[in-house]
Amino acid sequence: YLAVNNAMPWFGMDIGGTLCKLVYFEPKDITRDELDSEIEILRNIRKYLTKHSAYGKTGHRDMHLQLDNVPLRGRRGTLHFIRFPTCEMGNFLALAKSKGMATLVTTVSATGGGAYKFENDFRKEVNLKLAKFDEFDSLISGIQYIDTHNPNECYYWANPTEMEKCSKSSYDFSNPYPFLLVNIGSGVSILAVYGPNNYKRVTGTSIGGGTFLGLCCLLTGCNTFEEAIELAAGGDNTNVDKLVRDIYGGDYERFGLPGDLVASSFSAVCSFGQMNSREKRSKVSREDLARATLVTITNNIGSIARMCALQEHIDRVVFIGNFLRVNPISMKMLAYAMDYWSNGTMKALFLEHEGYFGAVGCLLRFNG
Numbered sequence: 001y002l003a004v005n006n007a008m009p010w011f012g013m014d015i016g017g018t019l020c021k022l023v024y025f026e027p028k029d030i031t032r033d034e035l036d037s038e039i040e041i042l043r044n045i046r047k048y049l050t051k052h053s054a055y056g057k058t059g060h061r062d063m064h065l066q067l068d069n070v071p072l073r074g075r076r077g078t079l080h081f082i083r084f085p086t087c088e089m090g091n092f093l094a095l096a097k098s099k100g101m102a103t104l105v106t107t108v109s110a111t112g113g114g115a116y117k118f119e120n121d122f123r124k125e126v127n128l129k130l131a132k133f134d135e136f137d138s139l140i141s142g143i144q145y146i147d148t149h150n151p152n153e154c155y156y157w158a159n160p161t162e163m164e165k166c167s168k169s170s171y172d173f174s175n176p177y178p179f180l181l182v183n184i185g186s187g188v189s190i191l192a193v194y195g196p197n198n199y200k201r202v203t204g205t206s207i208g209g210g211t212f213l214g215l216c217c218l219l220t221g222c223n224t225f226e227e228a229i230e231l232a233a234g235g236d237n238t239n240v241d242k243l244v245r246d247i248y249g250g251d252y253e254r255f256g257l258p259g260d261l262v263a264s265s266f267s268a269v270c271s272f273g274q275m276n277s278r279e280k281r282s283k284v285s286r287e288d289l290a291r292a293t294l295v296t297i298t299n300n301i302g303s304i305a306r307m308c309a310l311q312e313h314i315d316r317v318v319f320i321g322n323f324l325r326v327n328p329i330s331m332k333m334l335a336y337a338m339d340y341w342s343n344g345t346m347k348a349l350f351l352e353h354e355g356y357f358g359a360v361g362c363l364l365r366f367n368g
């Protein structure tokens with residue numbers, strides 16, 4: 001058993017539509033004997049992964065997410081969180097090959113659509129078999145594991161109705177069930193989770209993180225997610241959107257719709273009034289367009305999530321997925337929307353390892 005464990009680095013992989021997430025367990029309780037018998041290639045891979053924070057041109061290790069001294073299958077060690085764009089899979093496999101992975105004949109656990117799509121490439125390029133696991137099973141077991149071993153995993157945004165006072169606060173999620181899980185990746189999946197092995201997929205929408213990035217690139221000419229978020233942070237969507245007050249001159253009181261609520265996304269750029277539409281459009285900046293795109297996508301997801309929570313009679317809604325990476329604007333908006341439209345009965349929750357739970361869940365299933 002030891003020999004088998006020793007023969008392969010412990011990986012869990014989630015190969016999504018946009019990003020590939022790789023979680024690596026570095027054992028820290030290696031005995032002298034184990035170290036002596038460790039294959040050199042394995043030692044080199046461990047060193048390569050843990051001594052660097054960038055791999056090739058597009059691989060990154062999220063060092064701020066690293067978890068030390070966690071138990072896994074009777075061992076103790078450190079979890080490392082690595083990501084790269086799925087479109088770079090060819091380069092990733094070439095890199096893995098150059099580090100000697102192909103000589104360690106064995107299996108890696110993987111989930112996400114890419115576990116199917118790239119299965120043959122893994123076998124051909126690096127001699128690796130993929131043990132495939134369901135992405136939602138992996139997601140839920142990953143959340144459960146990380147939440148148990150990281151006391152500061154779960155948080156919420158306090159005072160979401162007052163932007164200046166809105167701040168991150170820790171949330172005790174030790175009794176998690178039931179909760180609604182909203183996974184915002186390229187697309188969106190919404191699960192109702194009643195217990196560790198009891199969940200269902202309620203619905204989904206194709207209008208997700210991939211839509212935000214795609215539209216934002218088309219509208220602003222930006223090239224990366226980070227750039228899109230940065231633009232959005234400096235923009236004002238009210239130059240682009242039509243608000244309730246643009247239509248009513250103020251609040252629509254009878255139905256409790258505040259004047260600053262977006263009534264129609266992107267539709268200010270084609271109302272005439274004093275200006276013709278071309279003049280009006282030229283007043284709109286790239287930042288405003290990025291912000292309006294972010295607001296549109298985020299509010300749409302928030303609204304679907306809230307309807308699902310109502311239908312399932314669940315009051316805690318956990319938002320995850322890499323769309324929320326470096327994206328406090330969307331998190332605060334979701335926190336606000338959940339709170340405001342439910343009269344304070346629903347709560348939006350967030351998890352620090354936002355995009356990595358599928359990969360973690362896979363790592364837990366790793367079988368030597």
Ligand code: ADP
Nearest residue numbers: 016017018019185186209210225321322323325
């Ligand atoms: P998937 O499994 O579908 O790839 P993820 O949970 O990894 O989903 O989220 C992908 C989304 O995360 C993208 O559509 C984009 O909105 C956002 N994102 C965050 N960081 C990046 C990045 N570095 N590159 C591309 N997209 C990113």
